[in-house]
Amino acid sequence: MFPFVLGTSACPRSFNRLRVKYDTKGNDANNSSKLKTKTAVAGGPRKLVCTQVSRNILNALNPWNPWARNPPKLREPSKHKITFPDGSSYEGEMRRGKLNGLGEWQSGSGDSFVGQFVNDEFEQGCFTEASGNKFVGAFKEGAYDGAGAYLYADGRVEVGLFSEGEDVGDGARWSSDGTQAWRTYRGEETQEISLAEADSIAAALELPIFGIYTIHTSPAPEIYEISADCRIQLRAAVAALDPNEDLQDVCSTHIPWFNPPGGAAGWILVHTRQPVVDTAACDAVIAECEERAAKTGGWTTERHESYPTTDVPVECLPRTLAWFTDLLLPNLAYPLLARAFGFAVPSVSTTQLADAFRVSDAFVVKYDATAGQRLLTPHRDGGVFTFNVALNDLDDYEGGGTYFRALDDTYEKGAFDCAVSGGESSLRSRKGHILAHSSALMHGGHPIRSGVRYVLVVFVTVEPAYAEWAAEFYDNVRQHDGPEDHESTEEMSGNVGK
Numbered sequence: 001m002f003p004f005v006l007g008t009s010a011c012p013r014s015f016n017r018l019r020v021k022y023d024t025k026g027n028d029a030n031n032s033s034k035l036k037t038k039t040a041v042a043g044g045p046r047k048l049v050c051t052q053v054s055r056n057i058l059n060a061l062n063p064w065n066p067w068a069r070n071p072p073k074l075r076e077p078s079k080h081k082i083t084f085p086d087g088s089s090y091e092g093e094m095r096r097g098k099l100n101g102l103g104e105w106q107s108g109s110g111d112s113f114v115g116q117f118v119n120d121e122f123e124q125g126c127f128t129e130a131s132g133n134k135f136v137g138a139f140k141e142g143a144y145d146g147a148g149a150y151l152y153a154d155g156r157v158e159v160g161l162f163s164e165g166e167d168v169g170d171g172a173r174w175s176s177d178g179t180q181a182w183r184t185y186r187g188e189e190t191q192e193i194s195l196a197e198a199d200s201i202a203a204a205l206e207l208p209i210f211g212i213y214t215i216h217t218s219p220a221p222e223i224y225e226i227s228a229d230c231r232i233q234l235r236a237a238v239a240a241l242d243p244n245e246d247l248q249d250v251c252s253t254h255i256p257w258f259n260p261p262g263g264a265a266g267w268i269l270v271h272t273r274q275p276v277v278d279t280a281a282c283d284a285v286i287a288e289c290e291e292r293a294a295k296t297g298g299w300t301t302e303r304h305e306s307y308p309t310t311d312v313p314v315e316c317l318p319r320t321l322a323w324f325t326d327l328l329l330p331n332l333a334y335p336l337l338a339r340a341f342g343f344a345v346p347s348v349s350t351t352q353l354a355d356a357f358r359v360s361d362a363f364v365v366k367y368d369a370t371a372g373q374r375l376l377t378p379h380r381d382g383g384v385f386t387f388n389v390a391l392n393d394l395d396d397y398e399g400g401g402t403y404f405r406a407l408d409d410t411y412e413k414g415a416f417d418c419a420v421s422g423g424e425s426s427l428r429s430r431k432g433h434i435l436a437h438s439s440a441l442m443h444g445g446h447p448i449r450s451g452v453r454y455v456l457v458v459f460v461t462v463e464p465a466y467a468e469w470a471a472e473f474y475d476n477v478r479q480h481d482g483p484e485d486h487e488s489t490e491e492m493s494g495n496v497g498k
């Protein structure tokens with residue numbers, strides 16, 4: 001499966017992408033000195049193609065993220081480990097001799113809590129009972145308090161208002177398959193209701209669970225709203241699952257990551273099993289791109305040096321930008337990325353990780369079998385994580401998909417031909433699915449033979465505080481994924497359509 005030989009190679013196109021993100025003057029999307037050094041070694045000085053990727057634009061892409069506007073000086077908080085006489089233990093931050101800050105607590109009897117502590121007490125976070133049921137929300141004097149979600153081990157999900165550990169108000173409960181919902185009062189089901197009604201109950205409670213239940217309708221136009229169906233898919237896919245084990249159920253494919261810092265096992269490529277972005281939203285993104293292209297005389301082809309795509313940056317699409325920043329990132333993409341890759345970040349909870357993400361580039365790519373771009377040769381991206389959303393149906397084109405060399409059993413360096421071998425090694429996502437992977441993983445756009453394919457591609461980086469970790473993650477994946485395929489670019493282009 002991994003016939004890769006470690007070795008050096010010519011400058012891969014990925015480094016061009018990387019430089020676009022990291023070397024732009026004044027652009028501190030990622031302050032990683034390691035990434036900068038590697039870039040310099042790989043290719044020497046470069047022409048700046050992507051001048052519009054400025055700090056302002058990064059902030060425009062992250063308006064909901066207060067850190068993006070005013071990055072705090074972060075320092076690694078010191079961690080403490082304590083074992084209490086009753087057998088419970090704590091690992092996390094402390095101040096003034098007490099449990100204060102982020103930490104994890106384990107009881108001797110199978111209960112655990114991960115989240116924020118204030119003066120030795122749970123403040124906000126996820127409490128997992130020995131039964132496997134979880135409560136996510138706020139606490140007072142050790143008991144559930146305020147709006148929260150109760151995630152049953154059997155898959156049922158409940159939202160409600162809690163006080164002194166009891167459900168005391170109106171709420172909603174979903175069946176374990178997410179297809180039925182009930183109104184609840186004090187935790188008892190009172191009547192079956194529609195999924196949309198259940199969602200509005202959850203929305204009214206303004207639950208802080210990864211932002212999944214919160215619907216932002218303004219300023220995004222209605223067509224970009226995330227439907228009840230899609231939220232249910234995502235909830236099933238992300239919120240109620242155990243980060244390490246159950247992710248396999250979410251993802252139709254994965255690649256084990258060999259040597260993660262911190263020693264945790266995990267995956268570097270995930271793909272949602274169900275569509276999580278609405279058809280209407282996908283259509284609206286394409287429509288806005290084509291509208292703009294008609295007005296401006298076409299799509300851009302010069303944004304990425306060496307490995308250009310025919311694309312439109314999201315910041316040039318006002319309606320899409322609003323949807324992207326208000327809905328897609330906070331409600332869908334970041335929770336998914338945090339859950340998928342959070343295992344790998346030392347000392348950071350998945351909720352914290354979601355706060356630490358920043359977009360370094362976001363664009364809609366168009367592959368057209370008859371004109372313009374038909375493929376994208378394998379490369380690594382200029383981010384820490386990349387995710388893409390398939391915007392149109394598989395019936396609209398033949399071939400296509402995202403090629404991953406690590407999935408390509410037939411790959412042989414020098415004789416590499418994505419157009420032929422890539423067929424089985426490309427993930428042909430259906431409309432509305434999200435595919436997320438380490439940016440360092442060698443991948444490309446498999447050639448399409450007919451039709452048109454649209455995909456929203458997003459490079460995500462992390463706050464400077466995580467730069468060291470990000471560089472390590474990048475290097476680690478890159479090394480295990482093998483050398484660049486730079487030389488094969490010409491051959492591949494010649495083989496399109498085979």
Ligand SMILES: O=C(O)CCC(=O)C(=O)O
Binds near residue numbers: 388444446457
């Ligand atoms: O076409 C795809 O699925 C991948 C696109 C891609 O890798 C990129 O634009 O960087």
Ligand SMILES: [Fe+2]
Binds near residue numbers: 444
């Ligand atoms: Fe890429």
